[in-house]
Amino acid sequence: MRRALWVELRRGTAPFAALAMFGAGVWVLAVHPDDWAGRWAGLADYLRVSLLVLCPLMVSAGAWQAGRERRRDIGELIAATPRPGWHSLVAAWLAVTLAGIAGLVVAFGGAAVLVARVATYGGGDWWQRASVGVLALAAASAGGVLVGRWVRLRVVAPIAGLATYVGLGILTYWNAPPARLSPADPPGSAYSLVPEWGTGLQVTWLVALTALLLAVAVRRWRVALLAGAVAIAAAVPISTAPSWYRAPADPAAVELVCTSSGPQVCLTRVNAFLLDEVAAVAQPILARLDGIPGAPRRAVDQAVRPPGASVAEDSDTVWLGLDFQATVFGGLVNIDYLRAAFRQMAGIECAYSLEIDGFDQRIHQADNMATDWLLDGTGFGVGGASAGLRELPPSAQRAWFADYLDAAGRCDLPALVRLAEQP
Amino acid sequence: MTTVSVAGLQVSYGKRVVLDDLAIELGVGVHGLLGPNGAGKTTLMRVLATVLRPDRGEVRLLGRRIDDRVGLRQARRRLGYLPQAFGFYPRFTVREFVEYFAWLREMPAARIPLAVDRAIERVGLLDRADDRMKHLSGGMLRRAGIAQAIVNDPRVLLLDEPTAGLDPEQRVEFRTLLRELGCDAVVLVSTHLVEDVAAACARVSLVDDGRLVFAGRPEELIAAGGDGDSGDSPIERGYTAVLRGARQVSR
Numbered sequence: 001m002r003r004a005l006w007v008e009l010r011r012g013t014a015p016f017a018a019l020a021m022f023g024a025g026v027w028v029l030a031v032h033p034d035d036w037a038g039r040w041a042g043l044a045d046y047l048r049v050s051l052l053v054l055c056p057l058m059v060s061a062g063a064w065q066a067g068r069e070r071r072r073d074i075g076e077l078i079a080a081t082p083r084p085g086w087h088s089l090v091a092a093w094l095a096v097t098l099a100g101i102a103g104l105v106v107a108f109g110g111a112a113v114l115v116a117r118v119a120t121y122g123g124g125d126w127w128q129r130a131s132v133g134v135l136a137l138a139a140a141s142a143g144g145v146l147v148g149r150w151v152r153l154r155v156v157a158p159i160a161g162l163a164t165y166v167g168l169g170i171l172t173y174w175n176a177p178p179a180r181l182s183p184a185d186p187p188g189s190a191y192s193l194v195p196e197w198g199t200g201l202q203v204t205w206l207v208a209l210t211a212l213l214l215a216v217a218v219r220r221w222r223v224a225l226l227a228g229a230v231a232i233a234a235a236v237p238i239s240t241a242p243s244w245y246r247a248p249a250d251p252a253a254v255e256l257v258c259t260s261s262g263p264q265v266c267l268t269r270v271n272a273f274l275l276d277e278v279a280a281v282a283q284p285i286l287a288r289l290d291g292i293p294g295a296p297r298r299a300v301d302q303a304v305r306p307p308g309a310s311v312a313e314d315s316d317t318v319w320l321g322l323d324f325q326a327t328v329f330g331g332l333v334n335i336d337y338l339r340a341a342f343r344q345m346a347g348i349e350c351a352y353s354l355e356i357d358g359f360d361q362r363i364h365q366a367d368n369m370a371t372d373w374l375l376d377g378t379g380f381g382v383g384g385a386s387a388g389l390r391e392l393p394p395s396a397q398r399a400w401f402a403d404y405l406d407a408a409g410r411c412d413l414p415a416l417v418r419l420a421e422q423p
Numbered sequence: 424m425t426t427v428s429v430a431g432l433q434v435s436y437g438k439r440v441v442l443d444d445l446a447i448e449l450g451v452g453v454h455g456l457l458g459p460n461g462a463g464k465t466t467l468m469r470v471l472a473t474v475l476r477p478d479r480g481e482v483r484l485l486g487r488r489i490d491d492r493v494g495l496r497q498a499r500r501r502l503g504y505l506p507q508a509f510g511f512y513p514r515f516t517v518r519e520f521v522e523y524f525a526w527l528r529e530m531p532a533a534r535i536p537l538a539v540d541r542a543i544e545r546v547g548l549l550d551r552a553d554d555r556m557k558h559l560s561g562g563m564l565r566r567a568g569i570a571q572a573i574v575n576d577p578r579v580l581l582l583d584e585p586t587a588g589l590d591p592e593q594r595v596e597f598r599t600l601l602r603e604l605g606c607d608a609v610v611l612v613s614t615h616l617v618e619d620v621a622a623a624c625a626r627v628s629l630v631d632d633g634r635l636v637f638a639g640r641p642e643e644l645i646a647a648g649g650d651g652d653s654g655d656s657p658i659e660r661g662y663t664a665v666l667r668g669a670r671q672v673s674r
Contacts, residue, residue, distance in 0.1 A: 003535065004526050011514040073510035077571075079474040081527035082499035088527065 001091055008095035012068070017061035017096045017141075018103035024057055025050070025107025034333050036111060037326040038118045038273045041190035041253070043111055044126035047104075047133045051184040052168050055140040058100050060161035062144020065096045066217070067156060086218040089145065093214060097141045101134055111328075118330035120257070120272035124250045128199045135206040136183030140164065142213035149217045177239045181205065190270055190323075191254050191303045192247040198238075205234035254304050263287055264298035271301050271322045277332045278320065285342050285374060286318075292398055294405040299341070315409075318342055343371045363413055366420035370404045373397060426450060426609045427471065427579055432480035434466050434633075441466045442477070443633040453605035455620030455641070456613040457662060458630035464613045465507050467630065468583045471611065472504040485578055500529055503577030507584045507613075509568045513557030517548055517567050520556055524571040542574040543567075545600055547593075561588035569597075573604065580610045586619055598623040621645070621658040629665055636669035 008014055028050040029036070036046040066089070069075045078088065147160045171182040179185055183206065211227035257275060258266040263286030265279040282299040289295035294315060302319035320341050325333050332338065372386040389397060400419065407415035427449035434442040442463045458464045469475035470482060473489050485501055487494035511520060521542055525535045543552050546566040551559065559567060565588045572580060586594050594616075601623045604610050614620065620627050621641045629637035629644070637644060641658060648660030652667070 003532065004523060007515065007519045007523055011512065011516075011519060068512070069510075072512055073508055074512065075510075076469070076472075076474050076506050076508070077504065077510060077524075078527060080472040080499060080502060080504040081524065082496045082529050083527045 001087065004088065004091040005095055008065075008092050009099060012092060012095050013061050013065035014095040014099035017058070017065075018099040020057050020061065021054065021100045021103035022107050023103075024053055025104045026110075028053055029107060029111050032324075033328045034324040034326060036115070037328045038115060038120075038330055039190045039270055039326070040115060040119055040122055041124050041126040041129070041270070043108065043115050044129040044133070045186045045190065047108060047130055048136075048186050049184060051133055051136050051140075052165065052172060054104065055136060055168055055184065056161040056165040058097070058137050058140035059144035059147070059164040060157045061096045061100055062093060062141035062146075063148035063151075063157040063160045064144075065092050066145040066148030067154070068092075070152060071154065086214075086220060089149070089218050090214065093141060093145045096144075097138045100141060101137055104137070114328045118273040118326075121253050121268075121270040123252050124270075125193055125196075125199065128196075129194065132199060132202045132206065133183060135203060135210070139183075139206045139210040139213065142210045142217070146213045146217040177241075180238050180241070181235055189303075191249055191268065193250040194247050198241065198247075201234050201238050201241075205231060205238060208234060256300070256304060259283070263290065265300075266298065266304075267301040267320075267322065268303040271303055271326075273330050274322060274326055274332060277330075278322070278338065281332070281335050281338050282318075282320070282342075284376065285339075288374065288376065289401075292402045292405065294402065294409060339375055342374055360413065360417055362417045362420040366404060366416045367408075369420065370401060370408075373401060426485050427611070428481075428483040429467075429471070430481045432467075432470065432482065433478045434463075434470060434475065435478055441633050442470070445480070445630070445633065445635055447628060447635055447638065449609050449611060449626075451605070451607060451609055452625040453601050453610045453612065453623055455617075455624035455627040456611055456630065457615075457617060457620060457627060459666070462630045463633045464630055465583055468504075468506075468581050468611070468613050471579070472502065472506070472581050473499060474504075498579075500575070501578040502528075503572035503575060503580040505565075505568045505572040505582045505585055509565065511556045511564065511567070513555065515556050516553050517543060517556060517559070517570070518552045520567060521570045521574050525574045528575040530575050538574050538576070542570040545573065545603075546570045547596060562590060562593055565589060566593070569600075576608075578608050580604060580608055581613075582610070583613045584615070585612060586614060586616055594619065617658045617662050618656060621656070629662065629669075631666055631669050634669075637665045 029046070032046070035049075036043040069078060143164070144157070144160055147156055151160075153159070168182055168184050171179050172184045173179075183202075208227050208231035212224055212231055215221070215224035215227055253270040254268045256266040257269055257272040258264055259275065259279050262279070262283045265275065265282045265286070267275050267278060278299070286297065286299060289297070296318045297316045299318045299320050302321050303323070318341055320338060325337060327333055369386045369389055373389055389400060392400065400422065403415070404419050407419060427447070429445060429447045432442050432445040433440065445463075445467065447467075456464050456467070466475065470477050471484070473484075473495060482489050484498040487498050489495045489498050515523065518539060521539045522535060525539055530538060540549070540552075543549050546569050548563060548566050548570060551563060556564065556567065565585065569582065569585055572582065586597055589597060598619060601610060601612065605625065612619070612624065624641060627637070627639065627641050627644050628635060637647075644661040644665065645657040646661065647668075648654065648657060648662070648664040650660075652660040652664045654660035654663050
């Protein structure tokens with residue numbers, strides 16, 4: 001087997017599969033680096049999401065490899081040899097699978113180097129999540145081998161790949177329990193822990209599915225029956241279990257890491273690599289709010305309250321959303337997005353629920369003046385009115401903002417109108 | 424010693440009977456299988472190569488019936504086969520291709536490297552052993568096909584049109600190889616080139632319309648021909664005479 005595997009790795013579809021998977025891997029990683037940068041679990045989950053593109057490629061590679069005997073008219077020569085057909089088929093499947101995975105590992109290995117440079121949390125179940133993704137690729141190439149072996153169509157490889165893409169797409173975006181059978185369905189968030197039994201079931205499902213597909217490809221019906229039974233036994237609890245999104249938080253991942261000086265900014269350990277950059281944005285804003293009654297005193301990573309974790313709301317805290325906010329080198333993607341969290345704090349949600357006819361534009365003006373003052377003129381300029389506010393003595397500016405927070409908190413619209421005219 | 428034995432063989436493609444109650448016995452040595460197009464030569468070769476299951480009849484290779492799984496697998500280990508339509512993997516080198524078939528023939532791993540080199544050397548391709556198959560000429564491809572067929576030192580070697588694409592010099596070398604292989608194996612060569620049979624075969628069988636119409640030594644086939652028969656060589660005249668006689672009998 002080793003000899004045949006080695007030849008297939010060099011001369012079969014394997015080198016092309018490796019190249020295609022490497023290229024696709026680099027491409028998907030480059031499309032949304034903010035999805036995975038700085039977080040191991042983020043990278044593992046991104047691998048899973050990318051299976052939507054990667055699995056069809058493996059299906060195509062498997063189908064192309066399995067159709068080779070027919071394309072090359074060599075079936076008769078092989079049929080006269082004593083070695084059971086499944087030996088050469090497994091060698092060919094293994095070669096495509098190993099090569100495809102190797103190509104992907106090189107691409108994701110590059111991403112892993114970037115993550116390793118900045119990541120502040122290496123625990124959790126990211127390794128298991130990534131492994132499930134790798135098994136899915138093996139299952140995909142087995143599916144391709146089955147199709148390539150059974151369907152006598154020269155263009156079966158691209159058609160099978162396209163069909164897999166559509167099928168996985170439907171399964172992944174179909175908000176129903178069976179969708180969890182799709183390996184491209186991300187198993188949780190970067191802050192949660194998928195229960196071990198869940199990962200175990202997914203591994204069992206994919207291994208049994210792979211065995212089933214290969215067994216059917218070589219007409220080993222008893223093995224296929226056994227593998228099919230195991231696959232069903234694993235698939236039923238997966239598709240009927242509660243969603244992985246409700247998986248409990250990983251306590252170590254959501255442990256807070258805070259600034260040691262200045263106004264308090266706290267990020268979860270998994271996002272702590274962004275602490276300096278986030279503090280540079282949040283601390284000046286918090287400093288302006290220092291001492292103002294009703295104003296928040298600290299900014300905290302909202303990842304501390306992922307699904308399954310309960311953290312009480314309080315007016316002292318501004319919650320910062322940092323998902324999709326990291327660059328591959330550990331910086332912030334968009335500072336304005338972070339500032340928006342403070343702008344939301346200044347917003348008058350109750351006023352915007354009024355009908356357009358009953359809405360006094362001065363309420364909106366007061367809102368914008370407050371935001372502009374809070375963000376030190378870098379937010380949403382409102383011309384003269386905001387300039388008038390900034391011309392007041394600092395103590396008067398702070399008093400105005402305190403009144404604004406008070407009126408906004410009570411949704412006192414006349415008071416907000418007065419505040420808009422006051423400076 | 425008889426090592427290939429066929430009795431009462433019948434093969435049909437749909438309603439058309441291709442081989443009809445055919446019986447043949449082959450011992451060690453080189454055997455030529457002659458016959459016009461559509462006579463059933465390739466079908467007989469495919470049955471003997473165990474890739475086509477007959478409708479009826481008994482086939483024994485090396486004393487084993489091939490209709491049971493164990494016997495079939497054992498027979499295939501000692502079988503070499505070059506089909507008429509010879510496919511290959513173009514990205515493989517000659518060495519890799521022959522090596523791959525050595526593996527498929529379940530040769531012991533330790534014996535494979537030496538056996539592969541020997542087979543490639545015997546067909547005169549050693550200097551091209553590391554060339555990819557897609558870079559070989561038609562004649563060289565045929566020789567690579569022969570190399571894969573002989574890599575396991577088969578006791579039964581079936582070659583369907585092996586000299587197609589070989590130039591005259593290569594054909595002469597190939598006949599020498601055939602004689603060498605026929606020293607300790609049953610070699611059955613299906614061909615249209617009757618001169619190859621006259622030069623290399625110890626015995627010759629002639630099939631027409633699915634039936635064996637002649638079995639004997641080449642000299643006997645030559646003797647069957649007369650001056651009035653068509654053909655450029657004595658054996659061609661014998662060939663046409665036997666065919667004509669068989670067809671007159673069947674009418």
